[in-house]
Amino acid sequence: MGKYLRQRILQIVPVLILITFIVFFLVYMAGDPVSLMLPEDATPEDIENLREALKLNEPVPVQFGYFLLNLVQGDFGQSFRYAQPALPIVMERLPATLILALTSMVVAVLIAIPAGIISAVKRNTFLDMFVTGFSILGKAMPNFWLGIMLMLVFGVMLQVLPVSGNETWRHLVLPSITLGTAVSAEMTRLIRSSMLEILQQDYIRTAKSKGVQPFTLIMKHGFKNSLVPVITILFLQISTLVSGALVTEVVFSYPGLGQLLVQAVNGRDMAIVQAAVFVVAIMVIFLNLIADILYRIFDPRIKYN
Structure with a gap:
């Protein structure tokens, strides 16, 4: 290691x-x-x-x-x-984008894990078809369109959530849902396919024949052993959220790195562009390194030569 x-x-x-x-x-x-x-x-x-x-x-x-x-x-x-x-300007904007990316990932995980597990356990049922349809719809919807619709409903019609800025946690709700929906759709499909493969294994049938409780069987023996591909997509999506938040930040006027980068490109402020791209690239590299370490922690069978 x-x-x-x-x-x-x-x-x-x-x-x-x-x-x-x-x-x-x-x-x-x-x-x-x-x-x-x-x-x-x-x-x-x-x-x-x-x-x-x-x-x-x-x-x-x-x-x-x-x-x-x-x-x-x-x-x-x-x-x-x-x-x-x-560089100081980029680093000043980076925390806001990281907070948005992390809250979006929390939204995605809270949606994807239960949805993927339920879809796998209830295979070929109405619930499975509903979750599969939701994941396809979530993946197909453009971020900017979903963001505008959320702004229209919750910001303009209901007036319960702010639609711009980042002063309080309430300003994070709509951007986080916008970013997290597409990620949750991708994760849901991966969790479902991974769980279906694990649930067909012999040790799962053996544990079931020994009377292991269904919840323990699914979560401890099933979901835990399906985490390796989930970790892969999780960390890849975190880096995607950081680099792909620029559209959402522009839609919600969120003062993060994405909005700064769009303004710099439009104004041809190349020093900002260089610094922003380099910082994002370093983050992607180290997130992939962390993912490799977590592979070994969650699955001791993986050996590094």
């Missing part, structure tokens, strides 16, 4: 280098940022001085070298919109 973890941590280094390479060239191909950073009445001399200060007159490999050097120091450049370093 320790050797495997050391190998995985060493593998993170080339992955991060590849990510920085992709981020740099995506931003490089987006165009010259100098025209956006200076006013319209800027003189050619002002433009040339700024290009020189930003090292934009250097060859591309040299620019990439400067980018890596600054990256090691945590410097992604200055945001021309906020006139501040980009």
Whole structure:
């Protein structure tokens, strides 16, 4: 286990280098940022001085070298919109997005686990068809459409929940349901299929013949042993929620990383774009590493060579 973890941590280094390479060239191909950073009445001399200060007159490999050097120091450049370093701005918005992602995952788990178990236990019944239909519908609904419908019903018609901001826990309810619904649909189908496979195993039939209580049989012997694929989708969906929350944050005017990234792309504030993409990429990498560790905890049969 320790050797495997050391190998995985060493593998993170080339992955991060590849990510920085992709981020740099995506931003490089987006165009010259100098025209956006200076006013319209800027003189050619002002433009040339700024290009020189930003090292934009250097060859591309040299620019990439400067980018890596600054990256090691945590410097992604200055945001021309906020006139501040980009990374602190991203880190300031990150907690709001993490809170939204975690609450959305709680919503998804509270829906998916009981729905998936019931669907598997009541296979080919009305309940199974209802849950399956719900999961298909939840997966098919676009986030922005569901968010708008929730705003219309609970914010405008019933006026019981706020539709923008993040001042209190009530501001998290509608965005969390919007994000959590699609994730719960995916998890429900996975839990159902995993539980169906486990319930066909010989040790389940043996435990049933020995008179094990149905709840114990399902939860302790069935659901516990079906957790490995569930953990996989759970951690992959957490990273998806963090990176995919931008649409929901824009719909609900939620001041998180997603809304910041959309504004930065629209305004071509490339320092913010670079910092945000890099932070999200690091989070995805380490979430996958945590998932690998949890595999071994929940299923000791898994061996790492």
